[in-house]
Amino acid sequence: MVHWTAEEKQLITGLWGRVNVEECGAEALARLLIVYPWTQRFFASFGNLSSPTAIIGNPKVQAHGKKVLTSFGDAVKNLDNIKKCFAPLSKLHCEKLHVDPENFRLLGDILIIVLAAHFGKEFTPACQAAWQKVVHVVAHALAHEYH
């Protein structure tokens, strides 16, 4: 089980309460598809991903980004039980979606940068460290049921 200090929990839940999940989710997913274009392989059905502008404005990207980050919120609400919480999603990503777990790490890194851009100096090194731990644990949980 992952050990979180009281400070880490405070940094994580404190920030999360002020995240616009719809906006940040859309931005994170769009940036994933722009910065690491090979990740577009999972979204052939999303229509126009031909340019950064197209990706950012794509309603399917926006909707899916919101969905992904909302799900992420479940991790924040269940910090002491992330593996169990994400087991069904892990199975889904393995068995139905066939997503290489490396992609969870890429998205996690992107999310950190989106949070940094939104919160600026408030995203202190300690805050970054706590959040980098969250994304790492979530990525690990999402990969856990892979077989």
Added chain:
Amino acid sequence: MVLSPADKSNVKAAFGKIGGQADEYGAEALERMFVTYPQTKTYFPHFDLSKGSAQVKAHGKKVAAALVEAANHVDDIAGALSKLSDLHAQKLRVDPVNFKLLGQCFLVVVACHNPALLTPEVHASLDKFLCAVGTVLTAKYR
């Protein structure tokens, strides 16, 4: 991975905007890396790594200078960083995985201090650039 003309232009412009703050960004990137990825501290047992450390500031300046040099010679990063590449291969031997960690922290610093600078396109170009720098610095490892 190849830097397109647009990437090179984005990188040059970004570092132009960062300007004199590069030293500060370098130091803060290191600070964040040591806090976020404690295993990276193993390369600096001889450093005072406490907050505000003069050694970290000085080292951050060196790191920033190398990035600026690479950005100024973005058409030939390998040439520009050849001596640094030798140093990392022969003496420092920092495991290649760590360059990505520092790169991530550098992007976070830019995002924190200058979010307007980090549009998705510039984010992509800088990420590619930082990867390219890491590749050059580890190119002679074996």
